[in-house]
Amino acid sequence: MNKELEHQFVTNLEKHQNIAHKICRIYTNDQASHNDLFQEITIQLWKAYPKFRGEAKFSTWMYRVALNTAITLYRKKKRGIQTQDYESVHFKIKAEEYDDEEEQQIKLMYDAIKELNDIEKALVFLYLEDKNYKEISETLGISEVNARVKMNRVKTKLRTILNP
Amino acid sequence: MDGLDLLKKDWKSREASLPHLSYDEIYKMIWKKSSSIVKWIFIISVLEFLFWAVLDIAIIDKNYWKEIEEFDLTEFTIISNVVGYLITLFFIFKFYRNYKRINATDSAAGLMKNILKTRKTVKYYIAFVLIGSAFTGLVSLYFIIEHHSLTAEATTAANYDFNTLAWIKLSLIVLIGLAVLMGLIWLFYRLIYGILLKRLNRNYQELKKLDV
Numbered sequence: 001m002n003k004e005l006e007h008q009f010v011t012n013l014e015k016h017q018n019i020a021h022k023i024c025r026i027y028t029n030d031q032a033s034h035n036d037l038f039q040e041i042t043i044q045l046w047k048a049y050p051k052f053r054g055e056a057k058f059s060t061w062m063y064r065v066a067l068n069t070a071i072t073l074y075r076k077k078k079r080g081i082q083t084q085d086y087e088s089v090h091f092k093i094k095a096e097e098y099d100d101e102e103e104q105q106i107k108l109m110y111d112a113i114k115e116l117n118d119i120e121k122a123l124v125f126l127y128l129e130d131k132n133y134k135e136i137s138e139t140l141g142i143s144e145v146n147a148r149v150k151m152n153r154v155k156t157k158l159r160t161i162l163n164p
Numbered sequence: 165m166d167g168l169d170l171l172k173k174d175w176k177s178r179e180a181s182l183p184h185l186s187y188d189e190i191y192k193m194i195w196k197k198s199s200s201i202v203k204w205i206f207i208i209s210v211l212e213f214l215f216w217a218v219l220d221i222a223i224i225d226k227n228y229w230k231e232i233e234e235f236d237l238t239e240f241t242i243i244s245n246v247v248g249y250l251i252t253l254f255f256i257f258k259f260y261r262n263y264k265r266i267n268a269t270d271s272a273a274g275l276m277k278n279i280l281k282t283r284k285t286v287k288y289y290i291a292f293v294l295i296g297s298a299f300t301g302l303v304s305l306y307f308i309i310e311h312h313s314l315t316a317e318a319t320t321a322a323n324y325d326f327n328t329l330a331w332i333k334l335s336l337i338v339l340i341g342l343a344v345l346m347g348l349i350w351l352f353y354r355l356i357y358g359i360l361l362k363r364l365n366r367n368y369q370e371l372k373k374l375d376v
Contacts, residue, residue: 010191017190021182022175038185039193046194047370102170109171127168128175155168162167 009049012058013042019059020066026113026125027070037070044069063129064139067122074118112161120154127151201364202266202282206259208356209289213252220245235311237304244300251296255289279368283361290353294346301342309334 013020020041024034048065052058113124119140126136137147185193232241262282266275 006191006194010187010194013190014185014187017185018179018182022179025182034183042190042193105167106171106174109167124168128172130172158167 005049009046013045013062016059016062019062022129023066023070023125026121027074027118029114037073040073041066041069060135060139063126063131064141067125067139071118071122074121108162109158112158115161116154116157119150120157123147123151123154124158201360201367202259202263202278205282205286205357205360206256206263208360209256209259212356213256216252217249235304235307237307240303240307244303248296248300251292255285255292258285258289276368276371279364279371283364286357286361290350290357293353294350297349298342298346301345305338 020038021034023041024037028034028037045062045065052061113121116124122140123136126139131139133144133147133151136151137144140147142150229238232238259282262278262285266278266282
């Protein structure tokens with residue numbers, strides 16, 4: 001019984017692991033933290049799995065649990081000293097890849113996102129994942145109106161960061 | 165917001181460069197939590213060992229040996245120290261083995277068994293520390309009292325009227341003192357290992373629930 005549950009869970013997670021990796025990419029700055037967050041997400045998902053009865057899609061459920069894990073973890077860390085090494089932000093995106101203006105802009109966008117807070121990062125992430133406001137509101141447990149308002153604020157904030 | 169939309173395009177194109185973990189790698193990950201607790205038990209045991217070793221080295225000087233010699237405790241001190249360190253090293257080795265074993269486990273049943281084993285090792289270790297300190301304390305005390313009564317008799321035997329009642333009183337005071345000391349040591353260990361054992365127990369309960 002337990003073996004079966006394990007197998008089911010790991011198979012599902014293996015299939016949908018990109019979701020967790022992408023969350024790690026938004027929330028962490030280096031490979032070690034990426035791996036740590038991924039592991040923490042895996043553990044939290046596994047702990048919550050017995051309650052997942054398949055009324056939602058695995059991926060939908062995973063978005064919710066994984067994002068919550070990242071938000072909670074990030075919030076705890078923020079209490080410490082928060083210094084970000086902006087050089088290391090792009091450990092996966094090497095500088096030479098940005099050779100024209102458009103790519104330069106993308107690099108600046110990634111920089112700007114790193115300056116957002118935990119919830120704002122979650123909103124941007126879901127936006128990048130092409131989620132509509134209904135899905136965003138369900139994933140984050142807020143109302144649709146609230147999601148819209150928050151998203152607009154994030155966009156303004158990003159604009160301010162990019163054009164101070 | 166054209167910037168974000170630009171980013172969205174880029175975001176999708178980067179999907180291919182995401183890391184990919186195998187089934188086995190993920191499978192192992194879901195058991196990692198207990199392993200990190202057991203790792204801490206191992207690390208703390210090593211730190212504790214180093215702490216006592218450093219303290220021993222700091223205390224031991226010429227005077228210390230002279231005093232010990234005076235009380236005829238030299239042999240006992242050497243033997244008890246050697247035996248004590250050997251047993252402690254054995255426990256550190258056991259903790260390390262537990263950590264390695266839990267790291268390699270990949271089934272719930274195996275993990276549960278290893279968690280129980282680790283808890284048992286920790287309990288034995290604490291029992292060893294308590295019994296060991298009580299034993300060395302009592303033996304040292306016996307030698308000191310014996311030494312004292314010998315020298316006392318030789319010098320001022322007349323002033324010293326240590327009757328049976330006085331001995332019983334002294335022994336009682338010493339035993340109570342020893343018991344309080346043991347209680348403190350026990351409390352100290354409950355604190356450092358207790359927290360970790362509690363967490364391990366929680367993991368165990370979770371696993372048990374899954375196993376039903």
